[in-house]
Amino acid sequence: MTVYALETEGLTKEFAGFSAVSDVALRVKRHTIHALIGPNGAGKTTCFNLLTKFLEPTRGTIRYEGHDITGARAADIARLGLVRSFQISAVFPKFTALENVRVALQRGRGASFDFWRSDRLLRHYDERARALLDDVGLDGWAERSAGEMPYGRKRALEIATTLALDPQMLLLDEPMAGMGHEDIDRIAALIKRVAAGRTVLMVEHNLNVVASLCDVITVLTRGRILAEGDYAAVSSNPAVQEAYLGAQIAGDGHG
Amino acid sequence: MRDAAAPAILRTKRPPDEILAIAALAALLVAAPLAIYPFLLAQALCMALFACAFNLLVGYGGLLSFGHALFFGWASYFAAHMAKGFGWPPELAIAAATLCAGALGLVAGALSIRRQGIYFSMITLALAQLGYFVALQVPFTHGEDGIQGVPRGKLFGLINLGDDFTLYYVVLAIFLFGLFGVYRIVHSPFGAVLKAIRENEPRAISLGYRTERYKLAAFVLSATLAGLAGATKAIVAQSATLTDAHWTMSGEVILMTLVGGMGTITGPVLGAFVIVAMQTYFSAMGQWVTVIQGAIFVLCVLAFRRGVVGEIAARFKISL
Numbered sequence: 001m002t003v004y005a006l007e008t009e010g011l012t013k014e015f016a017g018f019s020a021v022s023d024v025a026l027r028v029k030r031h032t033i034h035a036l037i038g039p040n041g042a043g044k045t046t047c048f049n050l051l052t053k054f055l056e057p058t059r060g061t062i063r064y065e066g067h068d069i070t071g072a073r074a075a076d077i078a079r080l081g082l083v084r085s086f087q088i089s090a091v092f093p094k095f096t097a098l099e100n101v102r103v104a105l106q107r108g109r110g111a112s113f114d115f116w117r118s119d120r121l122l123r124h125y126d127e128r129a130r131a132l133l134d135d136v137g138l139d140g141w142a143e144r145s146a147g148e149m150p151y152g153r154k155r156a157l158e159i160a161t162t163l164a165l166d167p168q169m170l171l172l173d174e175p176m177a178g179m180g181h182e183d184i185d186r187i188a189a190l191i192k193r194v195a196a197g198r199t200v201l202m203v204e205h206n207l208n209v210v211a212s213l214c215d216v217i218t219v220l221t222r223g224r225i226l227a228e229g230d231y232a233a234v235s236s237n238p239a240v241q242e243a244y245l246g247a248q249i250a251g252d253g254h255g
Numbered sequence: 256m257r258d259a260a261a262p263a264i265l266r267t268k269r270p271p272d273e274i275l276a277i278a279a280l281a282a283l284l285v286a287a288p289l290a291i292y293p294f295l296l297a298q299a300l301c302m303a304l305f306a307c308a309f310n311l312l313v314g315y316g317g318l319l320s321f322g323h324a325l326f327f328g329w330a331s332y333f334a335a336h337m338a339k340g341f342g343w344p345p346e347l348a349i350a351a352a353t354l355c356a357g358a359l360g361l362v363a364g365a366l367s368i369r370r371q372g373i374y375f376s377m378i379t380l381a382l383a384q385l386g387y388f389v390a391l392q393v394p395f396t397h398g399e400d401g402i403q404g405v406p407r408g409k410l411f412g413l414i415n416l417g418d419d420f421t422l423y424y425v426v427l428a429i430f431l432f433g434l435f436g437v438y439r440i441v442h443s444p445f446g447a448v449l450k451a452i453r454e455n456e457p458r459a460i461s462l463g464y465r466t467e468r469y470k471l472a473a474f475v476l477s478a479t480l481a482g483l484a485g486a487t488k489a490i491v492a493q494s495a496t497l498t499d500a501h502w503t504m505s506g507e508v509i510l511m512t513l514v515g516g517m518g519t520i521t522g523p524v525l526g527a528f529v530i531v532a533m534q535t536y537f538s539a540m541g542q543w544v545t546v547i548q549g550a551i552f553v554l555c556v557l558a559f560r561r562g563v564v565g566e567i568a569a570r571f572k573i574s575l
């Protein structure tokens with residue numbers, strides 16, 4: 001068995017001649033928190049879309065836990081335990097927070113095709129759903145309609161929903177974007193906690209979070225991997241400083 | 256502590272409003288023949304059930320079919336032929352024709368469901384047009400004449416449907432069965448997934464739902480209920496004609512649903528009654544009825560997107 005949960009080889013995505021992701025060989029070690037960073041438009045989200053098959057790669061292969069998943073379909077990849085969140089917060093807006101989490105719990109535990117039964121059946125999941133909401137600091141929000149929640153809360157809800165599937169590997173696309181300091185600390189602590197026994201690949205612009213949370217960092221620019229290593233190695237890499245960190249640190253007053 | 260929370264959940268999760276609305280509607284419909292011709296009412300109920308079936312797909316699955324006349328019209332032909340040609344009793348003819356519509360729904364759904372948005376709508380329209388031309392060509396539908404003189408027969412060999420009052424209450428029972436069926440589907444574990452897909456399909460996929468299967472299941476259920484409506488209509492009207500399979504029928508059901516309120520349980524029923532009443536009582540105005548219908552359609556799209564029942568529900572913050 002390999003030490004990598006996720007491996008790509010020559011992963012490439014071209015949009016009408018323009019390469020958003022070029023020849024990326026990404027290796028994510030099992031049970032680590034791995035960061036994918038890079039300036040806007042570097043191709044991070046496109047990478048996520050390829051890994052979870054929301055986009056079809058132009059070239060390259062993707063292996064998850066040793067299995068080639070390049071040809072798999074998005075829903076089946078989630079069923080294998082590789083679950084993503086979205087950069088633009090993705091909730092079910094007309095559902096309450098509780099119902100959002102319940103939809104995820106329901107997938108794992110069946111009965112999803114039963115159209116002749118009452119949805120009272122789903123109340124079995126309420127206890128677990130509330131516990132998950134409490135975990136991300138959404139206690140007291142269970143009955144609120146997700147569409148009316150503030151942005152930071154939506155992100156937290158999205159994480160709770162993702163965790164409801166108890167995935168082996170999480171792909172989080174900027175999970176803390178739009179959150180205040182307190183929320184960031186709580187979600188960082190949460191990610192650290194849930195990462196025990198799991199693999200996490202996350203896109204994050206907040207370098208403080210990346211530095212404190214992530215074991216390995218891959219820097220992406222213009223669709224290509226520029227550098228890889230721990231925070232100290234990556235942040236001292238001149239090419240990275242030039243392409244990304246320099247600009248970020250210079251522009252980031254509190255960074 | 257959890258016990259204290261339970262009644263609150265009950266209130267927010269399962270509003271009895273919808274059930275109350277269905278009960279009120281049922282009471283109204285039981286008394287309706289006192290004021291209105293039962294034959295007319297029975298026909299309106301068939302349209303109402305058709306609209307409810309359509310609403311299941313568009314209102315809760317977010318799938319706008321332009322071709323639902325395929326299921327309504329063909330179920331009507333099947334039931335008419337089974338009752339007249341085969342001499343089957345009405346309950347058997349209706350049940351068999353309903354299942355045929357479901358099978359037709361499976362085929363049409365499998366061909367259309369992978370497409371998104373307008374492409375889905377266009378494929379359903381194309382398939383319904385195909386169904387229309389087949390109905391025009393095959394011998395048993397009798398082309399322009401349609402199947403006429405369909406016997407109503409005796410329900411279970413006992414209840415004579417020749418009497419309009421009896422017929423009406425049988426149709427009402429079928430209708431309420433269908434209406435409650437929609438309610439049950441919407442508020443089932445399956446319904447929860449269906450609504451999640453309507454709300455955010457990529458998110459549902461990312462949670463591991465193979466969304467096409469749920470959409471296909473919704474399509475088949477909707478087609479089956481539309482078939483039940485069409486088959487019942489054939490027994491009520493004692494005929495099956497091209498009108499029922501024509502694209503204008505697909506358009507009418509959209510109009511009914513829109514007027515009453517998409518995504519509400521009782522809205523399409525009201526919408527159907529409004530449209531049928533207009534066609535009946537304003538029939539002296541001829542073509543102008545179509546113009547008025549068009550105007551209502553435009554008004555709904557521009558100003559009352561939620562439809563009559565939808566607007567009421569939104570105003571009082573209840574679900575109907």
Ligand SMILES: Nc1ncnc2c1ncn2[C@@H]1O[C@H](COP(=O)(O)OP(=O)(O)OP(=O)(O)O)[C@@H](O)[C@H]1O
Binds near residue numbers: 020038087
């Ligand atoms: N569907 C698409 N069609 C064409 N171009 C696309 C598409 N999706 C992304 N792109 C382009 O690919 C490039 C990479 O985009 P991507 O969203 O992956 O960047 P990102 O690293 O996630 O950036 P950000 O930090 O802003 O989220 C961008 O130039 C973008 O415009």
Ligand SMILES: [Mg+2]
Binds near residue numbers: 045046
């Ligand atoms: Mg991005």
